[in-house]
């Protein structure tokens with residue numbers, strides 16, 4: 001399904017992503033973990049063609065998507081929708097229009113200028129918002145929503161593209177644990193119900209363990225771990241994060257403890 005072969009991205013003399021290879025054969029939920037600067041975002045940005053690779057291939061359905069040009073490259077970008085830590089919505093625009101922006105590249109300039117969308121597309125956007133539990137927010141400005149709701153709007157916009165793959169670059173890094181859980185549950189549902197592959201860069205081990213079928217650990221641009229969440233022991237995590245013997249897993253936790261209190265006291269620490 002997805003075959004990454006020897007992908008490298010240089011910035012000057014530095015390899016941000018250094019000759020990485022892996023295959024994903026099913027529409028799995030894959031987490032990429034590693035400390036800040038490990039190369040996680042650079043990889044996702046290459047996959048989505050926001051950034052060119054220096055060398056290597058990413059084969060999907062037999063073709064190398066890194067070599068696609070023009071309209072074919074744009075078509076590929078629709079098939080692998082990306083969501084970002086900062087949501088990247090148009091803040092002053094209503095939620096429904098933000099979702100419809102997922103199909104911007106299929107619309108004429110006039111349609112976009114006058115915010116005119118075919119009825120069928122509007123209905124589909126509302127259907128997607130309803131599925132994600134935020135239909136009642138459709139007429140509101142995006143900026144009026146909470147972070148968790150905004151990220152669900154961004155997921156709805158991605159779904160509007162009907163992508164095969166969803167790339168999520170630290171989708172919960174700006175959210176409190178409660179909203180983080182809602183967003184991760186949403187991504188998991190889309191993965192399980194629709195069979196869309198999800199590849200998510202994650203800062204925290206507990207999230208990777210809880211949601212992923214497979215975890216890839218990156219360090220200094222290289223893959224240093226590729227396995228199941230069960231295989232992600234504290235020792236392995238220590239290697240991935242380049243931490244010393246004093247490494248404390250709690251320092252990468254965003255989970256809600258069972259006894260989270262009404263005043264919202266919980267561990268909200270990340271290793272960066």
Ligand SMILES: Nc1ncnc2c1ncn2[C@@H]1O[C@H](COP(=O)(O)OP(=O)(O)OP(=O)(O)O)[C@@H](O)[C@H]1O
Nearest residue numbers: 011015016017034035036037038039040041042043
């Ligand atoms: N445009 C750029 N120009 C120069 N260096 C860059 C550029 N983008 C990324 N880098 C470098 O490439 C390396 C990998 O960065 P990248 O953002 O992919 O890491 P990351 O694992 O996603 O980290 P974070 O979790 O902080 O986002 C870092 O050393 C970074 O400084």
